[in-house]
Amino acid sequence: MAKKKIRIGLYPGSFDPVTNGHLDIAERAFQLCDELYVSVVANPSKDALFSVEERVALLRQTTKHLPKIIISSFNGLLVDYAREIKADLIFRGLRAVSDFEYEFQMALINRTLHQQIEVVFLVPNEKFIFLSSSSIKEVAKLGGNVGGFVPSVVEKALRKRY
Numbered sequence: 376m377a378k379k380k381i382r383i384g385l386y387p388g389s390f391d392p393v394t395n396g397h398l399d400i401a402e403r404a405f406q407l408c409d410e411l412y413v414s415v416v417a418n419p420s421k422d423a424l425f426s427v428e429e430r431v432a433l434l435r436q437t438t439k440h441l442p443k444i445i446i447s448s449f450n451g452l453l454v455d456y457a458r459e460i461k462a463d464l465i466f467r468g469l470r471a472v473s474d475f476e477y478e479f480q481m482a483l484i485n486r487t488l489h490q491q492i493e494v495v496f497l498v499p500n501e502k503f504i505f506l507s508s509s510s511i512k513e514v515a516k517l518g519g520n521v522g523g524f525v526p527s528v529v530e531k532a533l534r535k536r537y
Contacts, residue, residue: 384408384495385462387416387453390430391423392529393437394511396468396503403497404466405441412460413438415448424512424536437526454489465494470504 386404390397390413405411415430425433427448434446449456457465465485467478475496482494498504506524515521515533522530 381410382408382464383460383462384411384464384466385453385457385460386411386413386466387449387456388414389418389421389423389508390415390434391421391425391508392511392525392533393430393433394503394506394508394525394529395523396470396499396506398437398526399499399503400466400468400497401438401444402441403499404464404495405444407466407495408464410443410445411441411466412445412447412462414446414456416453417448417450425532429532433529433532436528452488454485454492457489457492462492465492467494467496469496469498470507 384404384407386401388397401411401413413434415427415434417427423430431446431448438444438446447460453465467482469475469478478494478496485492485494499506511521511524512533514524516537518537521533525533
């Protein structure tokens, strides 16, 4: 009898900061693979509020309830990191048509660079469809309540930062 192949998923993002929408996508992706990497993209061209290390720490705290999730970070091309961890699937969240256009273009580029990887688009729960890290940061910066949009540990980190 052939041994079942373990499906490894990769959910990359800036996660600056991680939102309830990100966690919703991570939980959905987790159901579709045997092992899931949730990985912070270290993008030096973006002006991040939290360091890569802080984002990794926040993700670890907010995903403790998912036993087979590996929190990591990487630099460089997504497909190179996917090869390194032997990922079969890349998960991306879609909130709106504008997300689709960008993500579709990136999926085609990634498929050209790594033919064996499959990109899976997931739509978050409708109560999180409008959430973005940038809008959360703006609300927090202006003193608004972000409690329903991010986990409590992230809310505390945002309050401390602003």
